[in-house]
Amino acid sequence: MSIINKTISFLSRLLQTAKMVRRYWREGDVVRVNIAQIQYGGILKGKSVIITGGGSGIGLAIARKCIKEGATVLITGRNKDKLVKASKELNSPLLKIIEWDVSKVSEHESKYSEALALVGHQFDILVNNAGMLGGNRQFLDLTESVWDEIHKVNSKGLVFLTQCIVKKWITGKQKGKIINISSMRGTLGVQDGPYGMSKWSLNGLTQGLGLKLVPYGISVNGIAPGIIDTESIAIKNMDAKENAYLKEIPISRIGLPEEIAELAIFLMSDAANYIVGQTIICDGGYTLKV
Ligand SMILES: NC(=O)c1ccc[n+]([C@@H]2O[C@H](COP(=O)([O-])OP(=O)(O)OC[C@H]3O[C@@H](n4cnc5c(N)ncnc54)[C@H](OP(=O)(O)O)[C@@H]3O)[C@@H](O)[C@H]2O)c1
Incomplete structure (x- = not known):
């Protein structure tokens, strides 16, 4: 040099x-995080919401906000202890929990009936949040087992669970809303790892189903978060100063699960009825600079 x-x-x-x-x-x-949490005053009263992978992170923050807004919420996950912990933390009769692995497609119908019995009536809103983050495995290192592991949750499980619920809505002539939790990784064409690809295809599904289901009164939209402070990102390996201040992100910090929950509630509300098939990026400006 x-x-x-x-x-x-x-x-x-x-x-x-x-x-x-x-x-x-x-x-x-x-870094001082200045976020506002809008209080809508019971905007989801009488609604029931199913959130896959709602026992931690973004899903849990969405569950908390839905309950604040009056909804009955069912959270799913593979780990019973995590769900029980979440239930104790939220401490609300509006919260229900169920062990339900979204990748086990053959169990969807029976789990769905169990879920319905717990909640007492049909779901109005589905939040497809459960997802496996796959690190940065790149194309040349990719193995079939890693591909399968990620896609059976992020793609296959999500698609068939959505199909299961949408069929019930259409047969029952019921309206509904679907919020797909994607990732900013799914908006970047340069991503060649299985996680990015799974989220890229999810954005396509959001667009396609958004169009296909709108005549049935079913709305489909998505959120593509940037780096959010949850268990699944390697924030614990970072030094405390970097944790507070991340220079890679234009806004100079990581995001909070509550910031994603704010957007999710907006998309669930009738205020968002004119938004069809969109995946909204919430990433502190990360994707703008790539
Ligand atoms: N955090 C980020 O920076 C970030 C950025 C972009 C997008 N996202 C997306 O946001 C979503 C939530 O991630 P998070 O960061 O909140 O991670 P998290 O705290 O690890 O939450 C993921 C949840 O999904 C559940 N889950 C995983 N596999 C499942 C399966 N097969 N069936 C049912 N539940 C399952 C986990 O519970 P069990 O272990 O009990 O199953 C866990 O509660 C994911 O789709 C992720 O791709 C996150």
Whole structure:
């Protein structure tokens, strides 16, 4: 590397460090997250919502917000302890839990009947949230088992669970809403790992079903979160300062599950009825710079 390149790289690192020092000087060693949570005043009263993988992270934040807005909520997951913990945390008679692995397609009908018995009436809203994050495995390292592991949850399980519920809605002439939790990775054409591909295909499904189901009064939309502070991302391996301040993200911080929940409630509400088949990116500007 020439001396000029080295000097440029040194100066740019120096400038970044100076910016960080100025930030810590002004705000302390944390990034202040200024988010507002809109109180709609019972906008989901009388509705019932099923959230796959609702025992933690984004799904749990959505469940909490739905309950605040008056909905009966059923959360699913593979791990009973996680569901029980979530139930204790939310501590509401409006919350129901069920062990339900979305990748086990042959069990969907029986689990659905169990779920219906728990909630007492047909679901109005389905949140397809359960998902497996697949690290950054790239195309040349990809193995069949990793592909299958991710796609059986993020694609196959989601598709057949959605089909199971949509069939009931159509036969019962009932309207409904579906919110698919995708990822910003699914909006980036450069992604060649199985996770990105699974979310890319989910965005396609959201668009296709959005169009196909609109005549039945069924709305389908999606959310593509950026890096959100949940168990499934490797935030625990980061140093505390980086955790608070992530320079890779234009807004300089990771997102909170509650910020995704705000968007989800909006999409569930009648205020969003004119939005059809869209996947809305909520990523602090990450995808704009790629
Ligand atoms: N966090 C992020 O940065 C981020 C970014 C973009 C998109 N997302 C998407 O957001 C969604 C939620 O992720 P999260 O970050 O909130 O992760 P999380 O806290 O790990 O939650 C994922 C949930 O899905 C459940 N789950 C996994 N496989 C399942 C299966 N086969 N059947 C039923 N439930 C299953 C897990 O519960 P059990 O272990 O009990 O099954 C867990 O509660 C995922 O679709 C993910 O792709 C997350």
